[in-house]
Amino acid sequence: MTMTDPRGNGVARRKRAPNAAPSEQAMFQESSALTLSDIQYRKLRSQILSMELEPGAPISEQELAEQEGISRTPVREAILRLSREKLVEVVPKSGTFVGRIPVSSLPEALIARRALEGTAARAAAQVATKSQIYALFAHIERQRELKALDDIESFHLSDENFHEQIAIAGKLPGLWKMVEQIKLQVDRFRRLTLPEPGRMRLVIDEHEAVVEAIEQKDPDKAHAAIETHLSGLQFHIENVVNAHPNFFILDADLTDLAHTRRHTFN
Helix, strand or coil, X not given: CEEECCCCCCCEEECCCCCCCCCHHXXXXXXXCCCHHHHHHHHHHHHHHCCCCCCCCEECHHHHHHHHCXXXXXXXXXXXXXXXXXXXXXXXXXXXXXXCEECCHHHHHHHHHHHHXXXXXXXXXXXXXXXXXXXXXXXXXXXXXXXXHCCXXXXXXXXXXXXXXXXXXCCCHHHHHHHHHHCHHHHHHHHHHCCCCCHHHHHHHHHHHHHHHHHCCCHHHHHHHHHHHHHHHHHHHHHHHHHCHHHEXXXXXXXXXXXXXXXXXC
16 A cells, blocks of 8 residues: 655655554664663663672762762662662662672573573584684784783673674574673673683683684584683682672572582583
C-alpha cells in the first residue's frame, strides 16, 4: 500500500506495516535521547569499572548533583541501577558506597566467559578475513607500545577491544555482548592483576598465540589458546584478594576456590 507524501511533493511512499521496525532515522533518534539519569549511570559505571572509584568508597548523591548542576533525582536513579548490578551498595542509615567485589562471583563468571569466548575464537579461526587477522595483530603491536609506556588504563581498553574483535571476526558479535554482561566484577578484579610484574607481557604472548591459531585456521588450537589465556585469571584470585582485602567481600573460602580451580582448569 502506498500513500502520498504529506509534505506535498507528490512522491508516493509505502506505508509502514504496524509491526515493522522503526526507520533508521527513528532508531537513531531513540538511541541518542539519553536522559540525565542515563548520563549519570554511564559516568559512574565507567568510574567504578575503571577503579577510579575504588570498592568501598563513599558516594554522595548531594555532592554528585551539585558537581553536575542537576537535581538529586537522576543521580538517585543512576545509583539504583548500579545497585541492581551490584556495583553500588546502599546501606540503610549508613550511606551509599561503591560495591566491593564478591569473591564468590569470580569463578563462575570466568568459566562462563571461557565458554563464550572459546566459541568465538573457534568461529574466528574458520571465517576470519585476512584484514581482520591483520587488525588483530595490530592490536598486539599496540599493546606492546602501551606496555613500554606502562599505560595500564589504555592497555586494558585495548585488551577489551581485542576480545571484541575476535567475536566480530567469528561473526558472533552477540557473544561479546553476553560476555560484557557477565564480567562486570571480573573487569575490576582484572585491573588489579595488570600491575603485577610480567602480567602485561604474559597477556601479549597469550593474545599472540590466539591470533596465530586463527591465522592458521585451526579452530581447536584457537579454542585452546583462548582458554589458556582466560584461565590464567583464576590463578590470581587468592593473591589479589590477599593484596587488597578491603576491595572484596570474602563470601567464599579461598581454599575451596583453589580446590575448584584445580579440578576445573586441569
